[in-house]
Amino acid sequence: MKTIFSRPRAMTETITHYCPGCTHGTAHRLVAEVIDELGLRESTVGVAPVGCSVLLYNYMDTDMHQAAHGRAPAVATGIKRTRPNLTVYTYQGDGDLASIGMAEIIHAANRGEKITVVFINNAIYGMTGGQMAPTTMPGQRTTTSPAGRDVDNVGYPIRVAELLSTLRTPSYVVRGSLHTPHNIIEAKKAIRQAFQYQVDGTCFSFVELLSICPTNWGITPVKSNEWLEKNMLPYYPLGVYKTPEEN
Amino acid sequence: MSKILMKGAEAVGEAAIRAGCISYFCYPITPQSEVAEYLSKRLPEVGGTFVQAESEVAASQMVYGAAGAGVRIMTTSSSPGISLMTEGISYIAGAELPAVFVNIVRGGPGLGGILPSQADYFQATKGGGHGDYRFLAIAPASVQEMVEWVMRAFPLAEKYRNPVMVVGDGLLAQMMEPVDFGCVEPTPQIDVESWATTGCKDRPANLINSLFLDPLKLEEFNWKLKAKYEAMEAEIAYxxxxxxxxxxxxxxxxxxxxxxxxxxxxxxxxxxxxxxxxxxxxxxxxxxxxxxxxxxxxxxxxxxxxxxxxxxxxxxxxxxxxxxxxxxxxxxxxxxxxxxxxxxxxxxxxxxxxxxx
The missing domain is CATH 3.40.50.920 (Rossmann fold)
Incomplete structure (x- = not known):
């Protein structure tokens, strides 16, 4: 009998704690598949964030380092600079990366740290219970924007991929999405390219993944995918924003 | 051994190198920026790593990453900067990692001043950041003692897998005194393979973590830390x-x-x-x-x-x-x-x- 599909070696045999319909499991698996395909499991350190995906370290069968909220790029810098032969990636949500960790992500990108960042943008704080994030859409209701995000009061959602792509330092910056099988396949290609740039010692690499949070959005997973497509895609266009070759 | 006339802050940097610490993450702050200036020149000479971070918050988290990767690591700062570093320090204590911090204390609170002070005694001896943790905290009284204790701080941090803080002030960092780096024999680093993030080749994966969602497990860990801090009494010096x-x-x-x-x-x-x-x-x-x-x-x-x-x-x-x-x-x-x-x-x-x- 030939095995055609199995759990990636880089993942542990653990049932995740994620809500039904959550896309974290998909994103985890894509990262693990890429680690397997590039043969990096024994030389990888993953840096887990604060947020829903804090327990990433339970699901990955690689060395892991749990970081403080927003600080994963600084922790990854400390690991990569002192052990440059390791492959170091961070996995961060939008509250973690785009709010409390904005300084760390911009400066890690600007220093050109040879790390990979996987950025999950689901337009809301998940673990703390559905508060407004820097990426929350205009008018989107959350527990701290009960009347909907008022852009006159709190400004517009931050487009991190666009922001990072303005930096002069060479990098790979791409935005994908996890709301359809086709987009998931494309997202994996982006993650693989991002890790490849790190392995080659080329540049900082950043993959933003538009994701859904049915629990805190208060709609079904199917409706969530529709909501993402209708509301997030026009504001957060998919594509490659920067490649090191451009420089 | 011959003595060298050296400024305190620069001597701290040189002591770290002599102790086998060739990685340094920092953020400039008076009155100890000379440590960073000195190491930015010296570390490339010895094949080391120097990164000027975007903030003390980030510098302490880089230290956290490097400590987790099992390399000898130090950072230095002064009072307001140490306050910002307490986030990383608390995680380092919680993850039981060895790291050396030097606080060249200045007057406070707030932005305070830049002149010598001992106003951070509570911060150094009672924890400083959140959670029930302690440094092994050492207060030298001369440039020579700073050198010796910075060199001893690395093996002590490794022995207890705990952050060690060397507490000085602007006087000790800014004055020049004769120093002898040969007074302390450098010690080899402990084996880190059983816990550090060095890549899980031929061993189970390692995890650097300070999260305990089960309160009984966290309490058990807190008792473990308490016992560790009591064991540190073996290091009492006066x-x-x-x-x-x-x-x-x-x-x-x-x-x-x-x-x-x-x-x-x-x-x-x-x-x-x-x-x-x-x-x-x-x-x-x-x-x-x-x-x-x-x-x-x-x-x-x-x-x-x-x-x-x-x-x-x-x-x-x-x-x-x-x-x-x-x-x-x-x-x-x-x-x-x-x-x-x-x-x-x-x-x-x-x-x-x-x-x-």
Whole structure:
């Protein structure tokens, strides 16, 4: 009998704690598949964030380092600079990366740290219970924007991929999405390219993944995918924003 | 060994290299930016890593990453910067990682000033950041002692898998004194393969973590930390100066102890039987040895001199259980007490409690 599909070696045999319909499991698996395909499991350190995906370290069968909220790029810098032969990636949500960790992500990108960042943008704080994030859409209701995000009061959602792509330092910056099988396949290609740039010692690499949070959005997973497509895609266009070759 | 005349801050940087620490993450802050300037030049010469971080918050998290990766790592800062670093320090303590922090203390609170102070004693000895953790905290009193304790700090951090803080001040960092780097033999680093993030080749995956969602497990971990901090009492270091016949002893550490020594030498010539008990480890505090002196019937009083509003004073009172009166003198805000005012305070305290001449 030939095995055609199995759990990636880089993942542990653990049932995740994620809500039904959550896309974290998909994103985890894509990262693990890429680690397997590039043969990096024994030389990888993953840096887990604060947020829903804090327990990433339970699901990955690689060395892991749990970081403080927003600080994963600084922790990854400390690991990569002192052990440059390791492959170091961070996995961060939008509250973690785009709010409390904005300084760390911009400066890690600007220093050109040879790390990979996987950025999950689901337009809301998940673990703390559905508060407004820097990426929350205009008018989107959350527990701290009960009347909907008022852009006159709190400004517009931050487009991190666009922001990072303005930096002069060479990098790979791409935005994908996890709301359809086709987009998931494309997202994996982006993650693989991002890790490849790190392995080659080329540049900082950043993959933003538009994701859904049915629990805190208060709609079904199917409706969530529709909501993402209708509301997030026009504001957060998919594509490659920067490649090191451009420089 | 030959001695080199060196500025305190630069000597701290060189001591780290001599101890086998060739990675340094920092953020500039007066009065210790010379550590960063020195290491930015020296580390490339020895194949090391120097990164000027975007903030002290980030610098401490880079230290957290490097400590987790199992390399010898140090950062240095001054009071407001150390406050920002306490986030990383708490995680490092929670993940039980070895790392060395140097705080060149300046006056506070807030932005405070840039001159010598001992106002961060509580921060160094009682935890500083969130959660129930402690540093092994050491307070040298000269550039030579700073060098020696920075070099010893790395193996101590590894022995206890705990952050070690070396506490200095602007005087110690900015003045030049002759130093001998050969006084401390560099020690080989401990084996880190069983816990560090070095890549899981031929072993199970390692995890650096401080999250315990099960309160019973976290409590168990807190007890483990408590036992570790008690075990650190094996490292207690202090100096006794003219304590043999003293009727009053002064407790002072770091820069202040140097002024007190000068004052005692002069007062001895006037017939005052005054000694000095100088804590070198300020956590763990040399409580038992100090208590024994406090219980000695010959000793009539105790005096504390420090550059804060009485932070170490609390530990001294607890050590002597207030069995003897404890007098207190301080200059604060960046002022180093001068020998004359210190002598005047000591004379008055000595005579007030019936010291003989």
């Amino acid at each position: 100096e006794e100066y003219k304590m043999d016949d003293c009727e009053m002893f002064v407790v002072a550490y770091g820069t202040t102890s140097r002024v007190v020594r000068t004052a005692i030498n002069a007062l001895r010539e006037e017939g005052y039987k005054i000694g000095m008990f100088r804590p070198i480890t300020i956590f763990p505090f040399p409580q038992k040895a100090m208590r024994a002196y406090g219980e000695n019937p010959r000793v009539k009083s105790v005096a504390v001199v420090e550059m804060s509003n009485g932070q170490m004073l609390e530990d001294v009172k607890w050590a002597v259980l207030e069995k003897k009166p404890v007098e207190f003198f301080a200059r604060n805000g960046g002022i180093v007490p001068n020998p004359h005012e210190t002598m005047e305070f000591l004379r008055k305290s000595y005579e007030k409690h019936g010291g003989t001449k």
